[in-house]
Amino acid sequence: xxxxxxxxxxxxxxxxxxxxxxxxxxxxxxxxxxxxxxxxxxxxxxxxxxxxxxxxxxxxxxxxxxxxxxxxxxxxxxxxxxxxxxxxxxxxxxxxxxxxxxxxxxxxxxxxxxxxxxx
Ligand SMILES: [Zn+2]
Numbered sequence: 350x351x352x353x354x355x356x357x358x359x360x361x362x363x364x365x366x367x368x369x370x371x372x373x374x375x376x377x378x379x380x381x382x383x384x385x386x387x388x389x390x391x392x393x394x395x396x397x398x399x400x401x402x403x404x405x406x407x408x409x410x411x412x413x414x415x416x417x418x419x420x421x422x423x424x425x426x427x428x429x430x431x432x433x434x435x436x437x438x439x440x441x442x443x444x445x446x447x448x449x450x451x452x453x454x455x456x457x458x459x460x461x462x463x464x465x466x467x468x
Contacts, residue, residue, distance in 0.1 A: 366407035366414060367397040374420025377401035419467045433466040 362384060370379045377399040386394045392409035396417070403420035407413070419426040444457045 364395045364397065364407070365393065367395050367405055370397075372399040372401050372403045372420050372422075374403060374426060375401050375422035377403070377420075377422075416467070417465075430467060437461060437464065437466060 362382075364382055364384060367382070371377060379397055380400050381396075381398040383396040384393045388394070388409035390409055390412075392407075392412065394409060395407040396404060397406075398404045398418075399420070401420055401422050402418060403416070404418040406415050406417050408415055419429065421427065421430075440461060441458055444454055444461075447454060447457075
């Protein structure tokens with residue numbers, strides 16, 4: 350039986366920027382990596398997710414590493430997430446008090462509904 354070799358335009362599956370295989374915060378192991386979408390500067394979008402739930406990504410547009418989901422196991426991040434949730438709730442309460450029509454309030458609330466605070 351002969352095999353048909355296909356030439357792939359995808360580079361070998363190895364992350365170029367997110368090379369640390371354990372979480373910075375708690376040392377959890379990597380559970381998933383992704384490399385998809387190549388920026389016109391030649392760099393790939395990369396993501397790495399750890400067993401603790403933390404997720405980091407490399408954004409080629411800015412050539413920088415960003416924390417998408419902070420490690421939930423550090424005291425610093427626990428406090429940060431409490432503050433972020435509190436800020437979002439305060440913002441929603443503030444919107445409710447604004448002197449604007451109901452439709453406008455709903456649009457403002459909707460704009461923040463899916464705002465990523467890091468979960
Ligand atoms: Zn972690």
